[in-house]
Amino acid sequence: FSALTFRDNLQTIGELAGLCDEYIDKAAPWKLAKNPDEAPKLKTVLNTAARALRLLAVSLHPFMPQTMEQLARQLGYRVDFSKTLPASAYEWDSPVADLPIAKGTPLFPRIEITASDTVGIDLKENAKIEKKESSKQGAKPVSDTLATPEPTPAAATQTSTPIAQATPAAAPAPVSPLQISIDDFMKVQLKAAKILSAERVPKSEKLIKLQVSLGTEQRQIVAGIGKKYDPDALVGKTIVIVANLKPAKLMGIESQGMVLAAGDTDVRGLLTIQEEVDPGTKVK
Numbered sequence: 001f002s003a004l005t006f007r008d009n010l011q012t013i014g015e016l017a018g019l020c021d022e023y024i025d026k027a028a029p030w031k032l033a034k035n036p037d038e039a040p041k042l043k044t045v046l047n048t049a050a051r052a053l054r055l056l057a058v059s060l061h062p063f064m065p066q067t068m069e070q071l072a073r074q075l076g077y078r079v080d081f082s083k084t085l086p087a088s089a090y091e092w093d094s095p096v097a098d099l100p101i102a103k104g105t106p107l108f109p110r111i112e113i114t115a116s117d118t119v120g121i122d123l124k125e126n127a128k129i130e131k132k133e134s135s136k137q138g139a140k141p142v143s144d145t146l147a148t149p150e151p152t153p154a155a156a157t158q159t160s161t162p163i164a165q166a167t168p169a170a171a172p173a174p175v176s177p178l179q180i181s182i183d184d185f186m187k188v189q190l191k192a193a194k195i196l197s198a199e200r201v202p203k204s205e206k207l208i209k210l211q212v213s214l215g216t217e218q219r220q221i222v223a224g225i226g227k228k229y230d231p232d233a234l235v236g237k238t239i240v241i242v243a244n245l246k247p248a249k250l251m252g253i254e255s256q257g258m259v260l261a262a263g264d265t266d267v268r269g270l271l272t273i274q275e276e277v278d279p280g281t282k283v284k
Contacts, residue, residue: 007183013056014244016059020056022217023048023052024049026217029045029049050101058085069081070107074103075101076099108246190243190283191281192240193212193221194212195210195234195235195236195237195239196235197210197211200231201226205226206225206227207250207253208234210222210234212239212241212257215278215279219241220253220255221241221256221257222253222255225261225267225270227267228269238273239270240271240283241257242257242258
């Protein structure tokens with residue numbers, strides 16, 4: 001932080017969070033908890049997760065102070081964030097075994113997207129959001145013809161002043177597309193993914209459930225490409241996905257990413273990689 005390289009700091013912290021997420025997903029502590037014989041392994045997994053979360057709390061505090069203080073309280077980690085933290089606060093080996101865990105509200109509540117037929121590739125097209133009318137009373141209509149001016153008596157003036165003709169309204173200036181900074185773009189993690197299997201989602205014409213490989217992990221993605229592609233034709237393709245998108249439920253099925261494709265209202269083509277590229281390769 002002293003070098004003011006905030007972008008590099010966030011990128012490194014993000015990599016730690018990604019590794020932690022991948023570790024939890026592979027270790028599956030919710031499964032270990034069901035088997036008493038796996039109790040030692042479960043304790044190791046929970047201890048490792050607590051260490052990672054504690055490290056994330058102190059590292060992300062300059063960027064998200066209130067949320068990270070709440071995380072520290074839930075972890076039972078007592079630290080005065082108003083003062084400079086000691087070097088030991090950033091060490092992985094700081095003990096966490098005796099910290100009292102406290103249950104709390106979710107730090108980042110999941111946004112559930114419910115729609116009868118939601119396309120994973122373009123949520124804005126299918127997620128039906130009800131909009132309140134700003135006003136029930138519209139503007140009064142303007143007459144199609146100009147009002148006829150009252151005649152001026154001849155005795156009242158010697159010369160008549162011509163009536164200025166109404167000038168047509170200027171055409172509205174085109175709206176410039178929204179621009180983002182390179183820092184905003186760098187937040188999006190695009191990766192190559194190989195489709196392992198594909199099947200249609202019941203009661204939906206557009207949705208296809210994909211199982212994709214990212215090399216070190218396998219994910220499930222729900223994509224709205226069913227009107228363009230047959231599931232069998234997708235197996236084996238190497239596509240590009242948004243890998244760090246928060247999971248969302250589409251028709252009750254969790255989608256752990258988003259595929260990229262061309263098209264506006266309708267999907268016209270899936271973004272694929274023709275050359276041999278290892279699954280999980282970063283796309284830039």
